[in-house]
Amino acid sequence: MPVKVPEKTADQVVNLACDTIAKKKQALVFVNSKRSAEKVAEDIGKKTGVEEVRLKELAREIEGVLARPTRQCERLAKCVKGGVAFHHSGLAPKQRELVEDAFRAGAIRIIACTPTLAAGLDMPAFRAVIRDVKRFTQRGMQHIPVLEFLQMAGRAGRPKYDSVGEVIVVAQTQTDQEFVEEHYLRGSPEDILSKLAVEPVLRMYLLSLINSRIIGPRESIVDFFGRSFWAFQYKDLARMQKIIDRVLNVLVEWGFLQEVKEGYRATLMGKRVAELYLDPLTAHGFIDALRKSEGKKLRAFTWLHLVANTLEMRPLLRVRQKEFEKVQEKYGLVEPNLLQHEPSMFEPEYEEFFDAVKTAMMLDDWIEEKDEEYMLEEYDCRPGEMRVKIDNADWLLYGVHEIAALLEMQPVLKEITKARLRLRYGVKEELLPLIKLEGVGRVRARKLFRAGIKDLGGIRSASLEKLSGLVGEKVAMKLKEQVGQ
DNA sequence: AGATAGGAGATTTAGACAGCATGTC
DNA sequence: CTAAATCTCCTATCT
Structure with a gap:
């Protein structure tokens, strides 16, 4: 049913937040972008009128988490002084923790967040305010899945403290309101789609299942997938068979599987790739690159680019239009050190290749000891996002190292380890x-x-x-x- | 001259999981 | 089903 709260401002979300605070309760406000989360928190923060010593201390602590505070740190600290915070994947891990703890302790009254807090069973609030039920996807603005809506709604009501919880959806029009009631409140969650239908996933599963000898003989492969959820949904067994055969052929061609009588077996390399949880395509790219590395001028950038140019590193940083020239210029300088080269301009991977170059540039700046504030300004990459990129690249570098070890490429092993160590700590070689x-x-x-x-x-x-x-x-x-x- | 308002057009857009062996400021 | 908030750059208008 429609909710009425005092209309202190023109912004319904701010009004809801102020009403929550006036009732001495807490709320989570779910929005669809990091930028919105920050802005909403800021807008609310200006109106709360909350002032407490513990919040001032918390703000100071939040601002001091990094060696040099970023403008994001300053913004968060300012919100926190008013008992409000934003929360999304871009926060430094320590700041995430501080915000969550302070909310649980009751110091922070309102958190404006992206879906980061939707799944956390540990973050209940009196109110869950859902501002956005649409989100930008590859096909434009689309309604979020019912399951996700329910997860956000599930944060409302704290079992130990409140006898009830409130879920409030902000709708702009009558039509929107009706849609929410119909689709999210009375509707049922949409069907789950089989993930096996995605080729990279199928590649990994096939290799892993054959490696662990769960399947092997040809009939057992058909039988296994014939009884899978994928087959249940897909129905067309003949076409599935064709897809599976194509993937198997590729795995053989790449040297991860070998055909034995009546079926397949994982090679030594295939076994290692499966153990490392690498997409076989990525592993194939690594092997191919390593074989070409002899006689090349290898730098830390060589390895950073190799791992940046993989599916596992997505989403990559995106090259903005006005940056294109700069990235091209830099690419010209590092090109002799790279093991993978620019695809033709007409290939679909062309753009993504330069996204990977840019991502490698950022990692390179990190090991040249540039700090988080620099990353935010130069690459629009927040501390939390930075951390994820570094962790992923670190894991992939380990993968490259292990593959190189199996290929007995002793000379590069040390170099890869050095690059990995530098990446992990963000330091120059010295x-x-x-x-x-x-x-x-x-x-x-x-x-x-x-x-x-x-x-x-x-x-x-x-x-x-x-x-x-x-x-x-x-x-x-x-x-x-x-x-x- | 300088401030300011406003319009056209461009830009941007969630999260989290994998290996391994321990510890930043 | 297929947007919307925000930023940037530019111009017209006001003081």
Whole structure:
């Protein structure tokens, strides 16, 4: 039924938030973009009139999470002072945690968020305000699935504290309201689609199932998939058979499977690829690139680009129109170091190739010790997103390393490990000796290096006083201990 | 001259999972 | 079923 709250402002969401706070309750506001989450939180924050010491402290803590605060940190801190926060995948992990804890503790009254908080069973609120029931997809603006709506709605009502919870959907028109009632409140969740129908997934499953010997003989493969959910939905067994055969052929061609009498068996490489959870296409790309690496000038960028140019790294950073020239220019400089090259302009992968180049550029800036604020300004990549990209690239680099090891390409192994270490810590090569020490990350390592302490020997010969001045007494003691003093 | 309002057109758009071996500021 | 908020750049108008 329609909800009435005092209309303090022209913005219904702000009014709902203020009403929630006036009732001494909490609300989650679900929106469809990170930008909206931030703006909504900001708009509400201006009107709450909340002022508490604990919120000021929290704001300070949030702003101090990174070595240098980004403009996102500052914005969040400002909202938090008013008892409001935004929450999405772009927040630094520590900030996410602080916001969630403060909400559970009752300090933060309202969180404007993307679906990040929809699934968290641990984040109940008196009200779940659903501002957007549409989201941008590859086919334009579309209604979100009923299941997702129900997940957001499920955050309303805290079992221990409230006897009821409220789900409020913000509808602009009568038509919208009717649609919500019909589709989301009275409708049923849509059918689940089989994921096997997506080729990369089928590739991985086929290899993995054959590797673990769940299937192998030809008939068993047909039989297995014939009884799958995919077959149940797809119905056309003959066409499925054709698709499976095509994928099997490709896996054989790539050297991950071998045909044995009456069926298939995973090769040594196929086994490793399955264990690494890599898409066989990605693994094939790695192998192909590694084989071409001999005699090339290999740099850290070589490896960063190799892993950036994979399905697993998606979504990639996108090259904006006005950036295109800059990326092209940079590409010209690094091209001799790359193992995979520019597809023709008319190929569908053309654009994506440069997205990967840009993503590799960002990772390269990271290992050149650029900080989070720089990444946000230069690449529009928020700290949380940055972290995910680094983690993914780190995992993929491990994959490249393992494949190179299997190919017995000893010379590149060290280089890959070095690139991986640099990526993980975000440091130039010169800091690698210091990074090995417990308690030393990119910031402390740089501090030590600037003071002339460049390796373990430097730690040994530096006085405890000097170390203490740089990294604090406790860490200094820990460092001395690690070099046996 | 400088401020400001407004319009046309461009730009942008959620989240999270995989390996491995432990620990940043 | 297939948008909408926000940003950028430019121009007209006002002080």
